[in-house]
Amino acid sequence: MNRDGVRKSLWQEEIKNIPASININGTYDVAIIGGGITGISTAYRLQRSGVECILIEAFNIGFGTTGGTTAHLNNFYDTTYAEAISKFGLSNSKLLARSAKEAMEIIEANINDNRIDCDLLERSAHLFALDDQQKKKLEEMMEGSEKVGHVMIPIEETSYPIPFTKAVEIPGQGQFHPIKYISGLSRSFLNSGGTIVENCRCNSHSEEDDLIVLKTSRGVIKAKSVVYATHIPPGISRLHFTNSPYRSYAMAFTLRNGRYPEEVGYDLTDPYHYYRVHEINGEKLLIAGGEDHKTGHADDTGECFSMLENYVREYFDVDLVKYSWSSQYYEPVDGLPYIGKLPGTKNIFTGTGFRGNGMMFGTLSSKVISDLILSGSSEYERLFDPSRVDPIAGLTEFVKENISVVSDFIKDKLFVEKIASLSEVSDGEGRVVKYDGESYAVYKESKGRVHLLKSTCPHAKCEVRWNGAELSWDCPCHGSRFGIDGKVLTAPSVKDLIKVNEKNI
Ligand SMILES: Cc1cc2nc3c(=O)[nH]c(=O)nc-3n(C[C@H](O)[C@H](O)[C@H](O)COP(=O)(O)OP(=O)(O)OC[C@H]3O[C@@H](n4cnc5c(N)ncnc54)[C@H](O)[C@@H]3O)c2cc1C
CATH class of the missing domain: 3.30.9.10 (D-Amino Acid Oxidase, subunit A, domain 2)
Structure with missing residues (x-):
């Protein structure tokens, strides 16, 4: 599997092995986590500005939504300019329109400068x-x-x-082939001296003095700045609400x-x-x-x-x-993406809430985040500030979405089906079942092999639900997803679902 689902997307044939590095060399200027359009574009831009970068990816380049997108390139967004004007005012909306033009120009320049056939x-x-x-x-x-x-x-x-x-x-x-595009950019990033490490999950970060220490599945990385280009950052922050x-x-x-x-x-x-x-x-x-x-x-x-x-x-x-x-995308509560400093941190940046416009906002993130890292400011930093709270723009939706999240917590407990035995799960079916006071995610392969997991998502303790189309366990609260073996497929969780020894139940 080289995408976060079992179905093959149109672009997948092009996911070839990028000549990635094996060794992590200790300390970097910037560590970028996530090998989708946001991470690759940001790593490329920073490295070309003379900054030493490492990009790590939990699976392979293009594993996330960038491998499951449809790659329309638009200068209008899912949040219409009319909606933006009513929520954020005319001058902010003009800036929003400029952001789309700028994202398009960045994509064109990246393609031309690197002769990417995409x-x-x-x-x-x-x-x-x-x-x-x-x-x-x-x-x-x-x-x-x-x-x-x-x-x-x-x-x-x-x-x-x-x-x-x-x-x-x-x-x-416009339109392009998203995987050919990020593959081309990855190669140029590597040619400029950048480092890519695939199959390397970032499990945690800690800000220590002037360095951020990342614990990854392949060792410790230290960097002056970190970019979570994971589509949604891990941990629990206001961005998850x-x-x-x-x-x-x-x-x-x-x-x-x-x-x-x-x-x-x-x-x-x-x-x-x-x-x-x-x-x-x-x-x-x-x-x-x-x-x-x-x-x-x-x-x-x-x-x-x-x-x-x-x-x-x-x-x-x-x-x-x-x-x-x-594939998966994230809806921001007030309609605009969150691009900039991860709330509560000093030198950690992120981009999320792109709706169906991540080709543009992922690209724009590469500029906003690079500007913030290199010069400490960006013309878009207020508009897309991840820490913004706009009572007019977002409150109603914020309450609505959070009622939904809270009720998911409650409903999940009721949703769990009370069935007495595993025999009630048919072949090829996945179900959350209650057994002896505990909830389990059960998937029965068509040949009868049973995969048993604890159904509680390690991220914020919601109960996962079965996604029969992509054979995954999906968390309704914050969108973490897991394979039938419990392995985490999609952020924000960095931990797998707990596997259960069948004899235990
Ligand atoms: C069906 C669909 C169609 C769409 N169509 C369009 C479109 O036409 N035009 C458009 O502009 N947008 C579109 N979008 C939105 C757009 O595709 C996404 O917003 C964009 O691809 C997100 O890119 P990304 O790089 O931020 O995230 P991703 O592509 O999801 O990349 C994140 C990467 O981070 C990795 N990762 C996660 N956690 C960790 C960790 N802890 N350690 C290491 N790596 C980690 C993941 O494996 C993944 O590869 C569409 C979305 C969907 C779902």
């Missing part, structure tokens, strides 16, 4: 409202966009065979009639569907995504694929489903 294409986007409610939302979006100088052009036709009530074109968007984990589903189809849309596309349903085309080994594929839900909150994750497939089949002349996979 299928970069400029594309227009088509945004289409499917009913009157969505039409109203689109009109609000257009007003907000105009105020921040973001171009949306009303159109009468789209290249999508989906009936709409109103549609706009947004020129100057201001971000909620969500799953999103993606599928890649061939079409019988060959009518692949030129533009990237989005409807305005909640959650929205997103579309684009990518050619892999000479074969065009329509990628469609959607059916998002809070992690651990869908009873049957396999059904999310069926719903997405049925929806796409309704409009497109689908021939074959070539790929289907799901």
